[in-house]
Amino acid sequence: MGCAASSEVDQTAITATSKAIDKDLQLERRRQETEHVTKLLILGSGESGKSTILKQMKIIHGVGFSSQEVALSRSAILLNMLTSMISLIHAMDTLEIPYGFQVPTLEEAKEAYARVVAQNDAYHSKTAVESSEDHVNDPKLDDTLPAKQDVIACLASSEYRSMTQKSDLLESAKLITSAGGVEFGFRGGEIGEDVLGAITELWEDSGVQYCYSRRNEFRLLDSCAYWMKHRARICMEAYVPTQEDILNMRIMTINVTETKFVVRGSKWAVYDVGGQRTERKKWAQHFDDVHAIIYVCPVSGYDQVINEDAKTNQVLESLNLFETTCNHPLFKETDVILFLNKIDILKEKIKTRPVSDSFPDFAETQTFESVSNYFIHKFQSLNKYPNEKTIYPHLTWATNTDQIRFVFAAVSAIIMK
Ligand SMILES: Nc1nc2c(ncn2[C@@H]2O[C@H](COP(=O)(O)OP(=O)(O)OP(=O)(O)O)[C@@H](O)[C@H]2O)c(=O)[nH]1
Ligand SMILES: [Mg+2]
Numbered sequence: 278m279g280c281a282a283s284s285e286v287d288q289t290a291i292t293a294t295s296k297a298i299d300k301d302l303q304l305e306r307r308r309q310e311t312e313h314v315t316k317l318l319i320l321g322s323g324e325s326g327k328s329t330i331l332k333q334m335k336i337i338h339g340v341g342f343s344s345q346e347v348a349l350s351r352s353a354i355l356l357n358m359l360t361s362m363i364s365l366i367h368a369m370d371t372l373e374i375p376y377g378f379q380v381p382t383l384e385e386a387k388e389a390y391a392r393v394v395a396q397n398d399a400y401h402s403k404t405a406v407e408s409s410e411d412h413v414n415d416p417k418l419d420d421t422l423p424a425k426q427d428v429i430a431c432l433a434s435s436e437y438r439s440m441t442q443k444s445d446l447l448e449s450a451k452l453i454t455s456a457g458g459v460e461f462g463f464r465g466g467e468i469g470e471d472v473l474g475a476i477t478e479l480w481e482d483s484g485v486q487y488c489y490s491r492r493n494e495f496r497l498l499d500s501c502a503y504w505m506k507h508r509a510r511i512c513m514e515a516y517v518p519t520q521e522d523i524l525n526m527r528i529m530t531i532n533v534t535e536t537k538f539v540v541r542g543s544k545w546a547v548y549d550v551g552g553q554r555t556e557r558k559k560w561a562q563h564f565d566d567v568h569a570i571i572y573v574c575p576v577s578g579y580d581q582v583i584n585e586d587a588k589t590n591q592v593l594e595s596l597n598l599f600e601t602t603c604n605h606p607l608f609k610e611t612d613v614i615l616f617l618n619k620i621d622i623l624k625e626k627i628k629t630r631p632v633s634d635s636f637p638d639f640a641e642t643q644t645f646e647s648v649s650n651y652f653i654h655k656f657q658s659l660n661k662y663p664n665e666k667t668i669y670p671h672l673t674w675a676t677n678t679d680q681i682r683f684v685f686a687a688v689s690a691i692i693m694k
Contacts, residue, residue: 288385302394311619314537314544315692316566320602321573322500322595323553326618327437328530329675330573331549332523337682340539342523352466354511354526358504359457359468361497366450368488373434376391376446378484380429419682424524437494446482449475468512480505492631495578496587499622500525500676512568524676533559540689554585557598564607569692573675576652576681577622587664603668604661612666614688615656616673617649 319327319349335341343349369376381389456472479485489501500502502523509514518526530551540543548563550556578591603613624645632639632648641647653670660668669691674680 307480314546315540315568317440317545317547317569317571317692318560318563318567319547319549319571319573320560320598321552321616322575322591322598323529323551323556324527325552325573325575325595326550326616326673326675327552327571327573328528329524329682330616330618330673331534331536331547333675333678333681334538334685335536336678337685338540340536340538342520347523350523351516353528354504354518354522356457356464357498357500357525357527358476358508358511359472361454361501361504362453363457364487364495364497365488365501366454366479368491368497368530369450369484372430372488372491372494373437374484374488374491375433375437375440376450376479376482376484378433378436378487380483380487382431383425386425386428386432390434428489430491433484435574446479450502451480453479467514470512473508474665475560476505476508477560480508493626496584498526498527499577499619500527520678521676524678529553531556533563541693543693545692553641554611560602564605565609567608569609569612569614570603571616571688572603573616573618573673574599574652574656575619576617576649577619577626579623579632579648579652580626580635592652596659599656600659605658608666609662610665612691613660613668614691615668615670616675616684617652617670618673618675620645620649620672621649621674621677 310610319330321327332342368374452475453472489497505512507522511518511522530549533548533550536547536549538547550560550563559678575591576593580593581591581670583589583591593603599615602608603611627643627645627648632643636651639648639651641651649672656670657668660666669688671684671688673684
C-alpha cells in the first residue's frame with residue numbers, strides 16, 4: 278500500500294513538473310515570436326490613404342488580394358461609381374450650376390457679367406457679386422486670377438436661376454439618384470444599361486464637367502474620374518476588379534486590422550486604423566511596443582474640408598492629429614515616417630488653387646517643390662522630441678504601385694533599424 282501511495286505522489290509530481298516545463302516552453306515560444314515581430318502603425322485622418330498603403334504592402338510583399346477580397350470589391354466599386362455621380366448631381370443644385378453650362382472665355386465672362394450686374398436682381402449671391410465686381414471692372418483682370426472663377430460662378434448661378442433646365446438631363450439625374458442606395462441592393466448590386474447610359478450622358482455634359490472642376494467645394498470621392506473613365510468596363514456582367522480598381526476603391530475602415538508580412542526575412546505586423554474622428558478612440562489600445570509609425574496626410578486636401586464637420590481644413594486636421602498622436606508619451610522615441618500623400622492630385626491642383634487662401638503664411642512662388650517643402654516643415658516643427666525621434670518625410674502617390682515600391686525600398690531600412 279505504501280508503495281502505491283508513493284507512486285501516486287511521484288505521478289503527481291511528474292505531471293506538475295511536465296506542466297511547468299510546458300508553460301515555460303510556451304512562454305519562451307511566445308517571447309521569441311513577439312521579439313522578432315516589427316510592429317508598425319499606420320495612422321492619419323479619414324480618407325488620407327492608410328488602407329491604400331496597406332493594400333500596396335500586400336501587393337509589394339507578395340500576398341496580394343484573395344479571390345474573396347476581389348469578389349467582395351465588385352459591388353463596393355459599383356457603388357463608388359454611383360455615389361460619385363450622385364454627389365455631382367447634388368452639387369449641381371447646391372452650387373447652382375445648370376446642365377449644359379458652357380464656361381465662357383474671359384471676354385465673354387466680362388460682357389455677360391456686366392449684363393448680370395445691370396440686372397442685379399437676377400440673383401442674390403450678394404457676397405460673391407461684391408467680391409467679383411471690382412475685378413470685373415479691373416482692366417488688369419487676367420486668365421489666371423481666381424477672380425475669374427468667382428465671375429464664372431456668378432454667371433452659372435444667374436443662368437441656373439433664370440433658365441429652364443434641359444429636361445432630358447434632369448430625367449437622367451433622377452434615374453441615377455434612384456438607382457443608388459437601397460435601390461442598388463434591389464437591383465442585385467448591378468448597374469443596368471439604362472443607368473450606365475444616364476451616367477455617360479451626365480459625365481459628358483459641360484455643366485457637370487464645370488461642377489467637377491469645383492470639386493473642392495463639396496464632398497466627392499477622389500477616384501470619381503477614375504470610375505467615370507472605366508465605367509463601361511466595370512458595369513459589364515463578367516467584370517472582375519483589377520488590382521488598380523481595388524487600389525482606387527474607397528471603403529471607410531471601421532475596425533483596427535492587423536496584417537502580417539515577411540519583409541526581407543523579418544516579420545512585420547501592420548495595424549491599419551479607421552481615421553474618421555469617431556474611430557480614433559480605438560487607437561490607443563494598440564500603442565504599446567510600436568517600432569515605427571507611418572503617418573499619412575492627404576496633402577492635396579489643403580483647400581478642402583473634412584467630412585466629419587464640413588468646416589475644418591483637411592491638412593489642418595491632419596496637422597492637429599499629428600501633433601497630439603505622434604507626441605504621445607509612448608511614442609517619445611518612436612520614429613515617424615511621414616507620407617504626404619495624394620501628390621498626383623496636389624501637382625494638378627496647385628496650378629489653379631492658391632495655397633495661401635487656406636495657409637496665409639505660405640508666401641513663396643507656388644511650385645510643387647515649394648508647397649511640399651512648406652508642408653514638410655510644418656509637420657517637422659511639431660515634433661516635441663527632436664532629440665529622441667526622427668520624422669522621415671516622403672511624398673507619396675498611394676494608388677501607384679511603382680511609386681510606393683520605390684518609397685518602401687527606402688522606408689524598410691528605417692522601419693527595421
Ligand atoms: N488619386 C489618389 N487617390 C488616392 C491616393 N491615396 C488614396 N487615394 C484614394 O483615396 C480614397 C481613400 O483612401 P483610403 O485608403 O480608403 O483612406 P483611409 O485613410 O484608409 O480612410 P479611413 O479608413 O476612413 O481612415 C480611396 O479611394 C483611395 O483610392 C493617392 O495618392 N492618389
Ligand atoms: Mg482605411
